[in-house]
Amino acid sequence: HQEFVVVGLGRFGTSLARALIEFGHSVLALDSDTNRVQQLANDLPHVIALDATNIDALREVGVGDFETGVSCIGTNFEANLLATVLMRQLGVKRVVAKARTRTQRLILLKVGADDVILPEHEAGLRLARRLSQIEFVDYLSLGGDTGVVELRVPARYIGKSLAEAAIRQNYGLTVVAIHRDGSLIASPGPDVRMQAEDELLILGRISDAERFV
Amino acid sequence: HQEFVVVGLGRFGTSLARALIEFGHSVLALDSDTNRVQQLANDLPHVIALDATNIDALREVGVGDFETGVSCIGTNFEANLLATVLMRQLGVKRVVAKARTRTQRLILLKVGADDVILPEHEAGLRLARRLSQIEFVDYLSLGGDTGVVELRVPARYIGKSLAEAAIRQNYGLTVVAIHRDGSLIASPGPDVRMQAEDELLILGRISDAERFV
Ligand SMILES: Nc1ncnc2c1ncn2[C@@H]1O[C@H](COP(=O)(O)OP(=O)(O)OP(=O)(O)O)[C@@H](O)[C@H]1O
Ligand SMILES: Nc1ncnc2c1ncn2[C@@H]1O[C@H](COP(=O)(O)OP(=O)(O)OP(=O)(O)O)[C@@H](O)[C@H]1O
Structure with a gap:
């Protein structure tokens, strides 16, 4: 039984969060889009509206205590990058990110992501x-x-x-x-x-x- | 050794085409974007600029003779749907499509796709x-x-x-x-x-x- 924080609840992040919950793990699911959070409120046990580029907001919900964090922000690469860096900084042990291109992947690995997923390529x-x-x-x-x-x-x-x-x-x-x-x-x-x-x-x-x- | 036609050379389609070639198969790669086709000209052995919603164009390059066709058009769902239907109509034995949502997947299966991939969800x-x-x-x-x-x-x-x-x-x-x-x-x-x-x-x-x- 593990604890995960999932940032960004697009198709990838939502599918990841649901599967982890189904496997019996705890998931804290975060998204800056309040409509998205509303949509998922009855679906995911712990879903919070939060801007993952805001280190105080992340600290406030205890992100640093999680073993694994996954940054699933797609379109806004800077936000994806920053969320990854901040989770690393707050002490999340294993940080994984999704990316859209090989170049983004290299950058994310350089700033401390342990693993980077390229869903379309894979x-x-x-x-x-x-x-x-x-x-x-x-x-x-x-x-x-x-x-x-x-x-x-x-x-x-x-x-x-x-x-x-x-x-x-x-x-x-x-x-x-x-x-x-x-x-x-x-x-x-x-x-x-x-x-x-x-x-x-x-x-x-x-x-x-x-x-x- | 098999023969594939791949329509739509985004990240998914390109990655698919390259891997099939690496495994020793023949791939006909099609995309309506001439810049994209130019970019891939030295990378893929058979890449042609073609609008896959045009049945005559598809017939002209012999798409109907292929055992397997994959429609990898992402953003334009109607084009993805039409390309899938046309490959089916021209006699391609196995037609696979990628989709972005579960609803699109249901529709593609209904119109004859044998299999539909949801990269982000999977x-x-x-x-x-x-x-x-x-x-x-x-x-x-x-x-x-x-x-x-x-x-x-x-x-x-x-x-x-x-x-x-x-x-x-x-x-x-x-x-x-x-x-x-x-x-x-x-x-x-x-x-x-x-x-x-x-x-x-x-x-x-x-x-x-x-x-x-
Ligand atoms: N700063 C942020 N903090 C938290 N969540 C964010 C932030 N920026 C974007 N998001 C959320 O990340 C989610 C996924 O991002 P986006 O939709 O851009 O990517 P996508 O690649 O289209 O996603 P997918 O392919 O997984 O469906 C969105 O729901 C969006 O609201
Ligand atoms: N009618 C068409 N005939 C042939 N190719 C097409 C047609 N319409 C779009 N395409 C091509 O399909 C490719 C992939 O589509 P698009 O970029 O919209 O999807 P995507 O979901 O972003 O792709 P990916 O996620 O795989 O990178 C593009 O290179 C585009 O030029």
Whole structure:
């Protein structure tokens, strides 16, 4: 159970605040737009109208006591930047910000943000991975081009052992498990022989997995 | 190797197009803004200035032959909607659109989009999961109660080796990789020592993983 302060209740900030509450955490939600605060009053337990570029206002609601603060102000970059800096100054342990461009991200990191999210850029990358998956049975993303995929054993490997297939040597992929008849062979040894209908659990770069199928 | 048409080269569309190309797919990138097309001319192999609300223009560049089309027009919802409908009409097999609000999403689904992305909303939810240490970072289902989860290393294991932690003996879980500083230690050996901020890739029953966190 953690405590978060979320500044800026646009689509990103509101979605973040609601999800954190759903996961059982405490959220203090702040926005300078009184209409927005009114709209959310019955939705979020602690929502206050406040200008996050005003250090006294932030101090007054105890922002410095929070472990994590997230600045989700979009259009007004200066306000986003200042809110981030002020949360850092007041002693918030982990400060995260959203940004709209890579340049904004660099600046926010320079002034002390621990992490900066670029929702549109990341969503584009994530969709690319998902659309690229028609060969894959399922997929877990580990950032960048790397992930774990479950995919049907390619026909050319049926009857071959893992050592004979030399998958890591040829593709840089690790077979971490074989899913066979509903049960799992975890960390299969080099002499394990692949069978028709096997699902292979593969760890590595997605671009390598696409060459492999 | 798949073929995609991407309409609208804002941050989302551009990021999508670049990632698909990086994964080895063919991408036809379209935008009505000639300046934008110029900017991207050296970046994307096939980028054309085109108004995606013009069915003849779309037909002329063979959009109907593509398996997947993505409409990434943000501000002008009518254009986004029309581009989606036209791609559907021209015979694109899978049509995906991005949207800014839930209402827009419902409308796009009604007119035939197969999938609609809300980048800001999804990014808020995803950040909530990531910041929420007891939640799984990501998850791949293998049927039944079994899966692969990526989760933050529990505090009690920081500084311990995998052998000392005896995770398989105590929980029946296999640590198939450690995700550390953006890189991956696949099949870590028994003497590998866990560090703060590590993400563990765990294979096994989800109920065991929940006891483990
Ligand atoms: N100084 C400030 N203090 C607190 N909240 C602020 C401040 N400036 C702007 N905000 C709030 O931040 C919220 C999000 O900002 P804005 O709408 O500009 O970004 P956005 O990028 O369009 O948001 P999203 O994409 O998440 O919907 C708005 O509700 C706005 O009222
Ligand atoms: N009719 C159209 N045909 C083709 N492209 C279009 C059309 N209308 C708009 N676009 C392009 O779509 C792109 C993205 O749209 P816009 O910038 O409005 O959305 P956005 O939501 O701000 O984008 P992002 O958030 O992805 O940066 C722009 O480059 C714009 O030129």
